[in-house]
Amino acid sequence: DGGITQSPKYLFRKEGQNVTLSCEQNLNHDAMYWYRQDPGQGLRLIYYSQIVNDFQKGDIAEGYSVSREKKESFPLTVTSAQKNPTAFYLCASSRGLAGTAYEQYFGPGTRLTVT
């Protein structure tokens, strides 16, 4: 079964704690992305990676960090510096960057609640 998995589905943390969201894909895709989704808004890009050991900041990277040590994995850490971390987080992958016209495949998402 090919696809993207995200874990956990729901995550609760106390303010001031860092938390890492998992994203794994077995589609052999080169590009991976992290988005944040808030009610009534479109998706906002946090980070993206075109290749292993390389990643770029998106529109709202402040307070987040990522790594891409393996092609299949692109974990996102939400740090205590992120002022408003409660949101729905979506991971996606594509054969290449969106500019090459490849569609993105999305994981099921992780809903993070910070209190």
Place this chain on the structure above:
Amino acid sequence: AQSVAQPEDQVNVAEGNPLTVKCTYSVSGNPYLFWYVQYPNRGLQFLLKYITGDNLVKGSYGFEAEFNKSQTSFHLKKPSALVSDSALYFCAVRDGSNYQLIWGAGTKLIIKP
């Protein structure tokens, strides 16, 4: 500035009637346009895309979209709506400067039996 607009927050359609979800865009260069659907508490699923060629694009689940260059629009359509089509629909366009997707705010589609 490059942008995508989905002018309707919500669209209500009776089952069996045709549906249209609107999308307009503003980009430099040739647009790459995408439609995705999201069911509650789930990730997004790709429906269709326009890159070049025929202005009418057919996609998954009986959906199609019409690219109109003069009106800078890419409206999503389906001839006969199903209750199961009820979901949140997103339009997206490639940003010509950095090749990332610019996303619309989404349109909630409600199909009533």
